[in-house]
Amino acid sequence: MSSWRTLILRIGEKSPDYGTNSVDFRDHIETCFGVLRRELDHREDDIFKFLLECAEQLPHKIPLYGTLVGLLNLENDGFVKKVVETIHTRLQEALDCGNCSTIRILMRFLTVLMCCKVVQPSALLVVFETLLSSAATIVDEEKGNPSWQACADFYVTCILSCLPWGGSELIEQVPEEIERVIVGIEAYLSIRRHCSDIGVSAFEDSDSTHKVHSEKDFLEDLWGRIQDLSNNGWKLDSGNYDT
Numbered sequence: 001m002s003s004w005r006t007l008i009l010r011i012g013e014k015s016p017d018y019g020t021n022s023v024d025f026r027d028h029i030e031t032c033f034g035v036l037r038r039e040l041d042h043r044e045d046d047i048f049k050f051l052l053e054c055a056e057q058l059p060h061k062i063p064l065y066g067t068l069v070g071l072l073n074l075e076n077d078g079f080v081k082k083v084v085e086t087i088h089t090r091l092q093e094a095l096d097c098g099n100c101s102t103i104r105i106l107m108r109f110l111t112v113l114m115c116c117k118v119v120q121p122s123a124l125l126v127v128f129e130t131l132l133s134s135a136a137t138i139v140d141e142e143k144g145n146p147s148w149q150a151c152a153d154f155y156v157t158c159i160l161s162c163l164p165w166g167g168s169e170l171i172e173q174v175p176e177e178i179e180r181v182i183v184g185i186e187a188y189l190s191i192r193r194h195c196s197d198i199g200v201s202a203f204e205d206s207d208s209t210h211k212v213h214s215e216k217d218f219l220e221d222l223w224g225r226i227q228d229l230s231n232n233g234w235k236l237d238s239g240n241y242d243t
Contacts, residue, residue, distance in 0.1 A: 004043065004047065007032040007036075008065075009054060011029070011032050011064050011065075011068075012064050018031060029068060029071070033068055033071045033072070044076075044079055047079075048079065048082060048083065048086075051065060051069070052083065052086060052087070052090075055105070055109055056102065056106070059105045059109075062105070062109050062112050065109075065112075066115065066118070067116055069083055069113060069118055070117055070118050073116075073117070073118050084110075087109060087113075090102065091127075098151075100154060107158050107161075108162060110162075111124060111162040111166040112166070114166055114169065114170075115165065115169050121169065121170055121174045121177070122174060124170075125170070125181060128159050128162075129184070131155040131156070131159060132155070132156065132159060132184045132185065132188065133184075134152070135151075135152035135153070136152075136184070136187070136188050139188070139191055139193075140191075149192055149195075152192065153192065153195070153218075156185060156219060159181070159185065160222050160223060163226050163234075164226070164229060164234070171230075171234075185223070189219070189223060192219075194217055194220070195218070195219070
């Protein structure tokens, strides 16, 4: 039998460790969960550390890891509480030291955990609103330092990048609260400076609308795509949006 480490690492891949050359996500999750459930009493600390490490190093598998955590929450809520607390601690540390990649990945993980009934929607929105408030303060001419707009834009980008993963659930569960965040994003976009640096602009489309897209900077383009996604009921081909 494959080790629990290998099952966590190879989940979602074509791997002989799962006894098949095809990828059945449901089967992978059930198999991995079954092994972790048996090992948890003996290897809790090791599983805890390795699961978080894989989520940070393999962010494309976060939906699978989030589902595993959600299932483990039904068996051992103390273990999952430690996972969530550690994510919050690491997110704060990443914010303090400006580790952009870790901030983006951990916010995605928290969003997926919200979808898996591990994190309360209101708790996730506190993170969104905190970053949004910081962004608005940064670009405020009197209270902030507009020359740091790139940092503020990054905070808002992180929020928007979470919405393809959890926008549907947030609209369903906390419609007024997420609407408040959306209004805040619109307010931020109205006071920030347009960025014309081609190095941070969105790629131009090859169709007839490329001129419109080329007039937008990265954040404006991302905001437009999120609006399109929202208008489409949060349904998309994940290959069309890389956030």
